[in-house]
Amino acid sequence: MRSFIGKERVTITNAALTNYIPFRVQGEEFLYHGLTGSIIQLDDLSKDMVDVFRSKGEHVADTTVLSEEALLQENPSFSRVLAELEQLEIVKKSDKKHARFSATPPPPQTTEDMPVKTLVFHLVNECNLRCTYCYAGDGEYGAPKKYMTVETADRAIQFLMENSLGEKEVNIVLFGGEPFLNWKTLKHVVEQASAEGKQRGKKVGFSLTTNGTRMNEEQMAFLNKYKVMVSVSMDGTKEAHDRYRPMAGGQGSYDRVSKNVEKLMEIHTAAPIGTRVTVVKDFEKLETSLRHLLSKGFYEVGFAPVTETNMQLALDEEDLAELLRQFEELSDLFVEHALKNEYVGFSNLTNLLKELHTGTNKAYGCGAGLGFFAVSPDGGLFLCHRFNEQEEFRLGDIYFGIDQKKRTAMLNELHVDHKPTCQSCALKHICSGGCYYEAMERQGDYRAPNAHYCSWMHEWITIGLKAYVKILQHNPAFLDQISGITKERCISN
């Protein structure tokens, strides 16, 4: 057969070392391959070959192309490494296109059969805080003071139950504004959805994001009873917290939140309680915030850079470099404890390690529009909570269902293969272009990749890779433990 397809013809075969990040830990060489999600340890020969690629090849982002002939001229033994890299689909030759492990999952052709797994309930478009950096504009999303009624909530529960199709586990996110401002509906949602789930054989998980200013003991006991996962937004010590998180009347909110959190830790013992720090220009030292918040009893602390166009608040390049330096410090602390089998609740790293361990292969930055939707107080369905009340991102409503045509079209244009700069990037399947809302705010187009974070993400993931290898070498069971559960969940509030 071969003689029929012209194998004997002399052709130049190019070998492409695709979408990779090389890194070094304690004198040993490693390679992360972003398309397959593999983390590989290199021996001396393969390390030499990667070096030849890097010094002689043509680079496009994280991909390097070199002719096979030139490569083998350097050292004929490279052919053995090349064969192995080709088998693992890390190297691709120009005449081979078939990909099994490295392929990007295609956009869905139809979305009718895709279950809704997580629904964010905007219980109220209002907030009693006036956080300077809030993307929801004081919680109102430009649609002032709308409360979700019990009737609407019932319909939304029905919608979730029906549209989750055969899913046995669904999630409800209790969100706002500040969800406690609509306690009546909140309580109803939890009770009703639990009962409904039981009837239909579905397990309903609840999570709640709150500013922590409005909880009484009875409410805390209720959350405990239903094992609601609570995340309280706090920015660190009193000084850091009060700077950007004032009450509507102007006074700081720290004392109030702090007192409530203390009580919450006593009463709510059924599920771990986490906290979220918004990182704004001139931020407090992260280790100070982390230690302060962990001492309050929080299980985990997540740090999220503010989404802002106002450069008075947004992080500029210098701030981002400092953030990275401090993330590295916290990662070292995390590793130090992980080797003693102790857990430091730095959730940014935990989440990254989980993804590196399982070898995530995503075509989308998050689950928005796939299995994740937000419902506004009047029952509109939106791409995600951050796009709440924005008509362009309305994907139907809970009464007439999802606008499948718009959903398919939107998923098609949000697919990572439509982001040209992502194609040769090592983070193609782990970042997948990032958050759509960030893209809209900072790049002016929700379909654009988060270009403002590209180099930052590369460095952060390299920090994560190094931490991963260090833990793997001395306490591999730790990685299995933290990777036990992988849930589709939005990682930015």
Place this chain on the structure above:
Amino acid sequence: MKHLKPLNWKGKMIEQTVNLEKEPEVQGLALLPMGCTSLFDPGWETDFSGMGLEGVCQPHYRDIYGCYGDCWWAAQVPDGLTNYGSWADECPVAANDWRKLKYVKP
């Protein structure tokens, strides 16, 4: 893998899959239509040259089953009708079960 050592769960999974794979035992023949192209006739795959040169004439599996099956022969081969009516009973799908044909090789 001699030179590369996959470390994480995903890398190990890929390595395992690759290691499990052998050279293909059977190859479909697309370039040279011989006989009925709409059916799988056992025997082509044993001619790896793909040119019908090895084991001339056709491999015996193909010779006999191609005629017996529903390809083009007007009637079954005589032995299937008289002495060995059940020779192909364990071969419901030729593409999978051709090894189970019961006949004495020439």
